[in-house]
Amino acid sequence: MTLIIKYFGMVAEASCKKEEVLEFNNLPVQNLRNDLLKKYPRLATVDFKIAVNQSFVNDNFVLTGSEEVALLPPFAGG
Amino acid sequence: MTLIIKYFGMVAEASCKKEEVLEFNNLPVQNLRNDLLKKYPRLATVDFKIAVNQSFVNDNFVLTGSEEVALLPPFAGG
Amino acid sequence: MKDKKIKNSLVEGPITPEKIGTSIAHHQVKTNIGAHDIFLGQVRADEIDGKIVTAIDYSAYDEMANKVFDEIREAAFEKFDLTCGHIYHSKGIVKAGEICLFVFTSSKHRQMAFDATRFITEEIKIKVPVFGKEIFEDDSFQWKTNQ
Amino acid sequence: MKDKKIKNSLVEGPITPEKIGTSIAHHQVKTNIGAHDIFLGQVRADEIDGKIVTAIDYSAYDEMANKVFDEIREAAFEKFDLTCGHIYHSKGIVKAGEICLFVFTSSKHRQMAFDATRFITEEIKIKVPVFGKEIFEDDSFQWKTNQ
Numbered sequence: 001m002t003l004i005i006k007y008f009g010m011v012a013e014a015s016c017k018k019e020e021v022l023e024f025n026n027l028p029v030q031n032l033r034n035d036l037l038k039k040y041p042r043l044a045t046v047d048f049k050i051a052v053n054q055s056f057v058n059d060n061f062v063l064t065g066s067e068e069v070a071l072l073p074p075f076a077g078g
Numbered sequence: 079m080t081l082i083i084k085y086f087g088m089v090a091e092a093s094c095k096k097e098e099v100l101e102f103n104n105l106p107v108q109n110l111r112n113d114l115l116k117k118y119p120r121l122a123t124v125d126f127k128i129a130v131n132q133s134f135v136n137d138n139f140v141l142t143g144s145e146e147v148a149l150l151p152p153f154a155g156g
Numbered sequence: 157m158k159d160k161k162i163k164n165s166l167v168e169g170p171i172t173p174e175k176i177g178t179s180i181a182h183h184q185v186k187t188n189i190g191a192h193d194i195f196l197g198q199v200r201a202d203e204i205d206g207k208i209v210t211a212i213d214y215s216a217y218d219e220m221a222n223k224v225f226d227e228i229r230e231a232a233f234e235k236f237d238l239t240c241g242h243i244y245h246s247k248g249i250v251k252a253g254e255i256c257l258f259v260f261t262s263s264k265h266r267q268m269a270f271d272a273t274r275f276i277t278e279e280i281k282i283k284v285p286v287f288g289k290e291i292f293e294d295d296s297f298q299w300k301t302n303q
Numbered sequence: 304m305k306d307k308k309i310k311n312s313l314v315e316g317p318i319t320p321e322k323i324g325t326s327i328a329h330h331q332v333k334t335n336i337g338a339h340d341i342f343l344g345q346v347r348a349d350e351i352d353g354k355i356v357t358a359i360d361y362s363a364y365d366e367m368a369n370k371v372f373d374e375i376r377e378a379a380f381e382k383f384d385l386t387c388g389h390i391y392h393s394k395g396i397v398k399a400g401e402i403c404l405f406v407f408t409s410s411k412h413r414q415m416a417f418d419a420t421r422f423i424t425e426e427i428k429i430k431v432p433v434f435g436k437e438i439f440e441d442d443s444f445q446w447k448t449n450q
Contacts, residue, residue, distance in 0.1 A: 009434030077433030087287030177324025
């Protein structure tokens with residue numbers, strides 16, 4: 001199973017990438033968050049929320065594969 | 079002493095004129111109102127307020143001459 | 157009784173979308189503005205007793221109307237932290253679908269502009285001596301009255 | 304995951320005054336409209352730690368942003384008696400003095416348009432995944448954050 005992970009704004013700046021594909025099996029969002037914080041230590045300095053398939057989810061939400069996951073820093077529209 | 083009397087909207091329609099000059103000496107607005115209602119009976123069917131020199135006054139206000147008096151029906155701006 | 161400082165807020169005929177676009181463009185040099193709020197009044201083709209309004213013929217007590225528009229603008233600047241405030245109202249014939257009122261306020265932040273445009277619009281409805289004849293398809297008419 | 308019904312509310316670069324004028328003009332055929340309220344967000348040349356903002360570079364999570372713009376517009380139609388409701392937000396570089404947000408609602412009566420434009424604008428600020436980099440004269444930048 002694969003996840004598309006998308007990074008935006010200051011999150012993209014911290015990860016130095018805009019998008020990547022990761023291989024996973026049944027994974028709670030909390031675990032993904034911890035994995036990404038290990039992979040990109042600068043993420044720890046950024047306030048971000050996680051959206052799955054364009055909706056916010058809580059950390060217990062279980063990713064089963066094929067989802068689009070987005071790491072979203074604070075909004076600045078308007 | 080002379081007063082300029084201005085009529086607007088449905089007041090002008092009731093008096094059949096837009097403006098006239100009247101001769102007067104010290105005259106409370108109440109008396110002017112009564113005089114005009116006698117002169118233009120159709121005015122009785124119209125709700126109007128009186129402004130003197132572009133400000134609303136009450137019926138006790140005394141006109142001393144040279145004022146501009148306006149008979150204003152309900153507003154419809156906007 | 158003339159006061160040179162009083163602006164003329166009355167416009168002959170409808171207020172065009174082009175005029176509104178141009179007015180917005182003029183504010184792009186004011187880089188301390190963060191928010192604009194614009195209210196537009198448009199003439200409705202209301203049905204009244206089976207007849208459709210095709211236009212409103214506006215008249216005004218010009219000198220007093222401009223004095224009151226000015227007082228309302230001044231009051232808005234007193235109450236709200238505005239950068240700019242403009243008011244235009246039509247005189248003469250404005251057809252259904254055309255614009256008769258243009259209120260435009262600008263501020264650093266949005267709340268002031270929202271509050272100011274609403275305040276100005278409400279004040280105009282009750283305080284400005286502008287009169288309107290609703291004209292029907294068959295050229296008959298009735299006098300419009302706010303509220 | 305694509306839904307053809309979702310409009311694209313994102314515009315490349317600044318929203319021009321001409322576009323706003325044209326959009327207003329398109330509403331003149333709708334003769335049941337009596338009131339429009341338009342909110343415009345304009346980029347400010349703020350001074351931050353002695354440096355002047357010259358532009359904001361906006362980016363967005365496009366699909367989610369358009370989905371949320373659509374939800375906000377739907378919610379506005381549910382809450383208020385609107386004839387029309389439009390939202391446009393810039394992506395990319397918008398210079399100080401230029402317009403980055405255009406919210407436009409129309410209704411029979413003014414209160415609905417005032418309330419709807421304000422509601423939509425507040426919702427956009429908190430719910431839409433749009434990100435902004437404030438760019439300074441010396442090409443340094445900082446990330447903008449609402450509230």
